[in-house]
Amino acid sequence: MSSILTQTSETPSESQHTPWVEKYRPKNLDDVASQDHAVAVLKKTLQSANLPHMLFYGPPGTGKTSTVLALAKELYGPNLIKSRVLELNASDERGILIVRQKVKTFARLTVSNPSADDLARYPCPPYKIIILDEADSMTSDAQSALRRTMETYSGVTRFCLICNYITRIIDPLASRCSKFRFRPLDDANALARLAHVADTERVNREAGVLEQVLRIANGDLRKAITFLQSATRLHLDGDEVAEITNKSILEIAGVVPDEVIGRLIAASAAKDMEKLFTTVNDVMLEGWSSVQILSQVHDLLILDDSLQPDQKSRISRVLFETDKRLSAGADEHVQVLNLLSQLSLIL
Amino acid sequence: MSLWVDKYRPKSLEATDYHPEIADRLKALASSSDFPHLLVYGPPGAGKKTRILATLQQLYGPAVEKMKIDVRQFQTASNRKLEFNVVSSSYHLEITPSDMGNNDRVVIQDLLKEVAQTEQVDFSGKHRFKVVIINEADSLTRDAQAALRRTMEKYSGNIRLVLLSNTTSNIIPPIKSRCLLVRVAAPSEAEVATILDKVCKKESVSVVETERSQVLQLMAAHSGRNLRKALLLLEAMVMQNDHLSLKTPVIQLDWEGVIRDLTASVLKERSVAKLQLARTVFYELLSHCIPAKVILKTVCWELLRGVQRDSLKVEIIELASVFDERLSLGQKAIFHLEGFLAKVMVAMEQ
Ligand SMILES: Nc1ncnc2c1ncn2[C@@H]1O[C@H](COP(=O)(O)OP(=O)(O)OP(=O)(O)O)[C@@H](O)[C@H]1O
Ligand SMILES: [Mg+2]
Numbered sequence: 001m002s003s004i005l006t007q008t009s010e011t012p013s014e015s016q017h018t019p020w021v022e023k024y025r026p027k028n029l030d031d032v033a034s035q036d037h038a039v040a041v042l043k044k045t046l047q048s049a050n051l052p053h054m055l056f057y058g059p060p061g062t063g064k065t066s067t068v069l070a071l072a073k074e075l076y077g078p079n080l081i082k083s084r085v086l087e088l089n090a091s092d093e094r095g096i097l098i099v100r101q102k103v104k105t106f107a108r109l110t111v112s113n114p115s116a117d118d119l120a121r122y123p124c125p126p127y128k129i130i131i132l133d134e135a136d137s138m139t140s141d142a143q144s145a146l147r148r149t150m151e152t153y154s155g156v157t158r159f160c161l162i163c164n165y166i167t168r169i170i171d172p173l174a175s176r177c178s179k180f181r182f183r184p185l186d187d188a189n190a191l192a193r194l195a196h197v198a199d200t201e202r203v204n205r206e207a208g209v210l211e212q213v214l215r216i217a218n219g220d221l222r223k224a225i226t227f228l229q230s231a232t233r234l235h236l237d238g239d240e241v242a243e244i245t246n247k248s249i250l251e252i253a254g255v256v257p258d259e260v261i262g263r264l265i266a267a268s269a270a271k272d273m274e275k276l277f278t279t280v281n282d283v284m285l286e287g288w289s290s291v292q293i294l295s296q297v298h299d300l301l302i303l304d305d306s307l308q309p310d311q312k313s314r315i316s317r318v319l320f321e322t323d324k325r326l327s328a329g330a331d332e333h334v335q336v337l338n339l340l341s342q343l344s345l346i347l
Numbered sequence: 348m349s350l351w352v353d354k355y356r357p358k359s360l361e362a363t364d365y366h367p368e369i370a371d372r373l374k375a376l377a378s379s380s381d382f383p384h385l386l387v388y389g390p391p392g393a394g395k396k397t398r399i400l401a402t403l404q405q406l407y408g409p410a411v412e413k414m415k416i417d418v419r420q421f422q423t424a425s426n427r428k429l430e431f432n433v434v435s436s437s438y439h440l441e442i443t444p445s446d447m448g449n450n451d452r453v454v455i456q457d458l459l460k461e462v463a464q465t466e467q468v469d470f471s472g473k474h475r476f477k478v479v480i481i482n483e484a485d486s487l488t489r490d491a492q493a494a495l496r497r498t499m500e501k502y503s504g505n506i507r508l509v510l511l512s513n514t515t516s517n518i519i520p521p522i523k524s525r526c527l528l529v530r531v532a533a534p535s536e537a538e539v540a541t542i543l544d545k546v547c548k549k550e551s552v553s554v555v556e557t558e559r560s561q562v563l564q565l566m567a568a569h570s571g572r573n574l575r576k577a578l579l580l581l582e583a584m585v586m587q588n589d590h591l592s593l594k595t596p597v598i599q600l601d602w603e604g605v606i607r608d609l610t611a612s613v614l615k616e617r618s619v620a621k622l623q624l625a626r627t628v629f630y631e632l633l634s635h636c637i638p639a640k641v642i643l644k645t646v647c648w649e650l651l652r653g654v655q656r657d658s659l660k661v662e663i664i665e666l667a668s669v670f671d672e673r674l675s676l677g678q679k680a681i682f683h684l685e686g687f688l689a690k691v692m693v694a695m696e697q
Pocket of ligand 2: 064065
């Protein structure tokens with residue numbers, strides 16, 4: 001049975017080894033940036049010590065797992081958490097029977113009594129929490145079976161389901177939970193959190209680097225922190241960290257240089273298939289990610305004022321088709337070539 | 348005796364011949380104690396694996412070169428026995444998910460948990476974590492990728508993953524969010540030619556001196572900036588010829604020749620008989636384990652080379668992109684290959 005690793009006092013060597021994303025995982029609800037709504041509601045439950053079943057959903061790296069872990073810590077404190085919280089995620093075997101069995105065993109374990117000290121410091125509500133992280137990768141049969149289990153044990157347990165895609169959670173299950181939507185982080189709050197990491201690690205940086213990191217990470221704070229850490233490593237000059245520049249951030253993030261995107265679009269607009277063919281071939285051999293190309297072409301063309309609305313709508317269609325095919329696992333080279341040759345008919 | 352591709356694989360980051368900036372980056376990452384999870388992507392034969400093995404060397408020193416191959420057995424839920432290979436040293440582990448088919452999730456999780464629970468034996472080692480290399484990560488099932496999400500966070504104390512892949516479009520966003528992405532571009536033709544030259548000198552290959560640079564350039568161009576292909580080609584040509592010169596025929600792969608013949612005849616004439624011929628050819632290629640997607644792409648490229656009209660080219664590319672998707676979604680490759688060619692023939696007749 002997997003329980004939560006309570007990271008109490010980290011030894012210095014340990015914290016040196018931990019990637020920053022783990023090192024700066026929010027320790028309590030106040031550390032969670034930007035998700036004001038969820039945090040406010042959850043804080044109230046801390047006072048009333050009553051918790052509904054919950055469903056957290058939103059894109060990667062927005063704080064879903066962190067929030068529930070922080071909540072659990074604030075509810076039970078470090079001693080009790082092991083016996084009160086069960087975490088199951090997609091890496092665990094989650095067939096119907098196994099989930100039911102694990103939940104049953106866990107729910108039936110008698111709750112250990114909190115010590116007087118814990119009681120004084122933490123709410124220690126009388127129920128247990130079962131976290132089903134990455135619930136979107138459970139089969140719908142397993143999800144159906146979960147409904148009953150949730151009802152059977154609702155007296156003593158609360159469930160928290162976490163997923164990226166809410167549409168993959170079956171309705172009857174979703175409707176039993178209060179839903180919390182986690183938004184991409186792109187506001188001042190997220191910037192402050194990133195600045196906190198950067199300052200604590202004494203990251204030497206050019207102006208605008210943090211804003212840039214946040215923008216490229218597209219609201220994914222985990223990605224942003226990883227970028228920042230890698231950039232710091234790359235700028236290590238002996239023990240001194242040289243100043244991190246905006247340019248090196250772009251490099252690390254795999255953003256395709258504007259010049260390359262420009263070359264592709266120009267080749268497409270020139271309507272010369274021979275030239276288009278070689279240009280695409282070159283770009284693909286450079287290894288640029290097609291998804292990245294797609295999103296940058298999108299940004300460039302859809303915001304281009306010189307294009308007519310009907311052109312733009314046709315462009316969107318082509319982009320959409322390409323995106324769909326790529327996510328079905330189609331060949332990047334063929335798809336990017338098709339994208340640009342279709343664009344040559346529109347531009 | 349090892350092949351030249353293996354014999355001349357650089358062992359350390361300093362020795363890598365091109366992309367010095369990638370070597371610098373990997374070195375900087377390896378020298379810090381908090382090495383991140385990596386997703387290394389780039390076209391085939393660009394040198395991804397070489398750079399990662401060299402990074403291991405940088406992380407752990409020469410001891411990682413002591414590798415062994417184990418055959419592991421795994422019992423699936425339906426009681427089928429599954430065998431697959433695991434390459435390992437005391438510091439790392441390397442697996443190829445396509446060996447495991449649809450069971451990749453369970454097998455990988457088992458392996459990772461096993462690694463996570465065994466502490467590094469060598470405490471003098473610089474790093475507490477072991478590296479797990481996953482080859483062809485783009486062929487991991489969605490299920491297996493989903494399962495990696497929390498594992499990558501939970502075991503980040505003792506495991507670092509290095510995912511190697513040709514593309515990033517098949518990798519789900521939560522995994523990309525947990526990795527640092529490293530792009531390895533194909534070497535330029537000039538860089539390929541330089542390496543061929545170096546190998547020729549070391550192996551004392553006789554090349555007509557006045558034509559030396561042209562011959563090597565030609566081979567580099569022929570291999571489409573794929574260094575592995577170029578070195579294999581060089582070795583094969585040296586085995587068949589005593590001297591290399593511009594007159595030495597460049598060896599063509601059999602299957603490429605077969606496709607070229609097919610497209611040439613389609614370009615000449617379209618008929619039902621042609622379609623029948625195509626079926627035979629496709630079946631034969633498939634039975635020789637040429638992946639259907641490679642066949643489709645090669646046919647498309649050859650056709651594009653042969654037709655003149657730009658509007659027809661656009662049409663052929665569009666058809667290729669449609670049938671390429673169907674190949675990914677469907678089961679029976681032959682349908683889609685035939686469908687593609689039939690549609691192309693219709694388009695050519697119009
Ligand atoms: N709202 C947030 N406030 C503070 N830190 C955050 C926040 N969101 C993400 N982070 C940082 O990113 C890391 C990953 O966050 P977390 O594991 O909570 O993401 P998640 O939403 O569960 O993502 P996934 O869907 O990929 O599982 C955390 O360790 C933390 O460093
Ligand atoms: Mg999570």
